[in-house]
Amino acid sequence: MGVTKTQNFTAEQNQMAAYAKALAHPARVAILQYLLKKQTCICGDLVGELPLAQATVSQHLKELKAVGLIRGTVEGTSVCYCIDAQKWEEVREIFLGLLASPIQCQDNCC
Amino acid sequence: MGVTKTQNFTAEQNQMAAYAKALAHPARVAILQYLLKKQTCICGDLVGELPLAQATVSQHLKELKAVGLIRGTVEGTSVCYCIDAQKWEEVREIFLGLLASPIQCQDNCC
């Protein structure tokens, strides 16, 4: 059926999966890296930076906006994008929560 | 065309995207959480734990194995799974690298 059974997982699991999905494309990783470096930029900068057509970049921006990771504000003809600091902190905490988990068993654990 | 233009992005961007993709489904997050808690478990435990059919769980395990996050060793009729400690450390570093980036601008950055 091709539909994830969201309702059978915890909110935390779904949330983490949603954020991971936002990062699950090199173009979106590149967008976030660029935004973290420049702090702010207009859409056109990203179109120039990425090896993708304008429509495709716009679509990736839409997805990042959909999970709340970035915000865009209209500035005349352009749109200025930046990372949402609060959301970024939230993402950080969620990922650190999982990533910080220790692993006891080494090489031949099984 | 539905094909990610991998070759036009950096190795780091592609790698991060690949790991994020592995985490981009609640079932796979659940599998990792369970493995981090128990350190080790057999496939059947996961099938019992998750709200999914055996074939589906097996498929998710395959994806996690494909990126190297988990390892499975045959133990008689069962297969014992555990997290690959080295890979886990690598994933941690890659994600921390991005997540640690500071954000200067607040509320109305644009």
Place this chain on the structure above:
DNA sequence: TTGATTTATCGTAAAGTTGCGATTAAGGTT
């Protein structure tokens, strides 16, 4: 107002993902 610039959205094609029943393969058990 006309025209240029910038970004979002639409439509579409190709490919990938999710899920499951059925089957296969491999190891145990009797």
Place this chain on the structure above:
DNA sequence: AACCTTAATCGCAACTTTACGATAAATCAA
């Protein structure tokens, strides 16, 4: 050997994602 158990794989249906050209909408400039 015949049978059970466990897990992987196959085949399929439904849905989602990626990508781009074309078009629309909105602002600015002359």
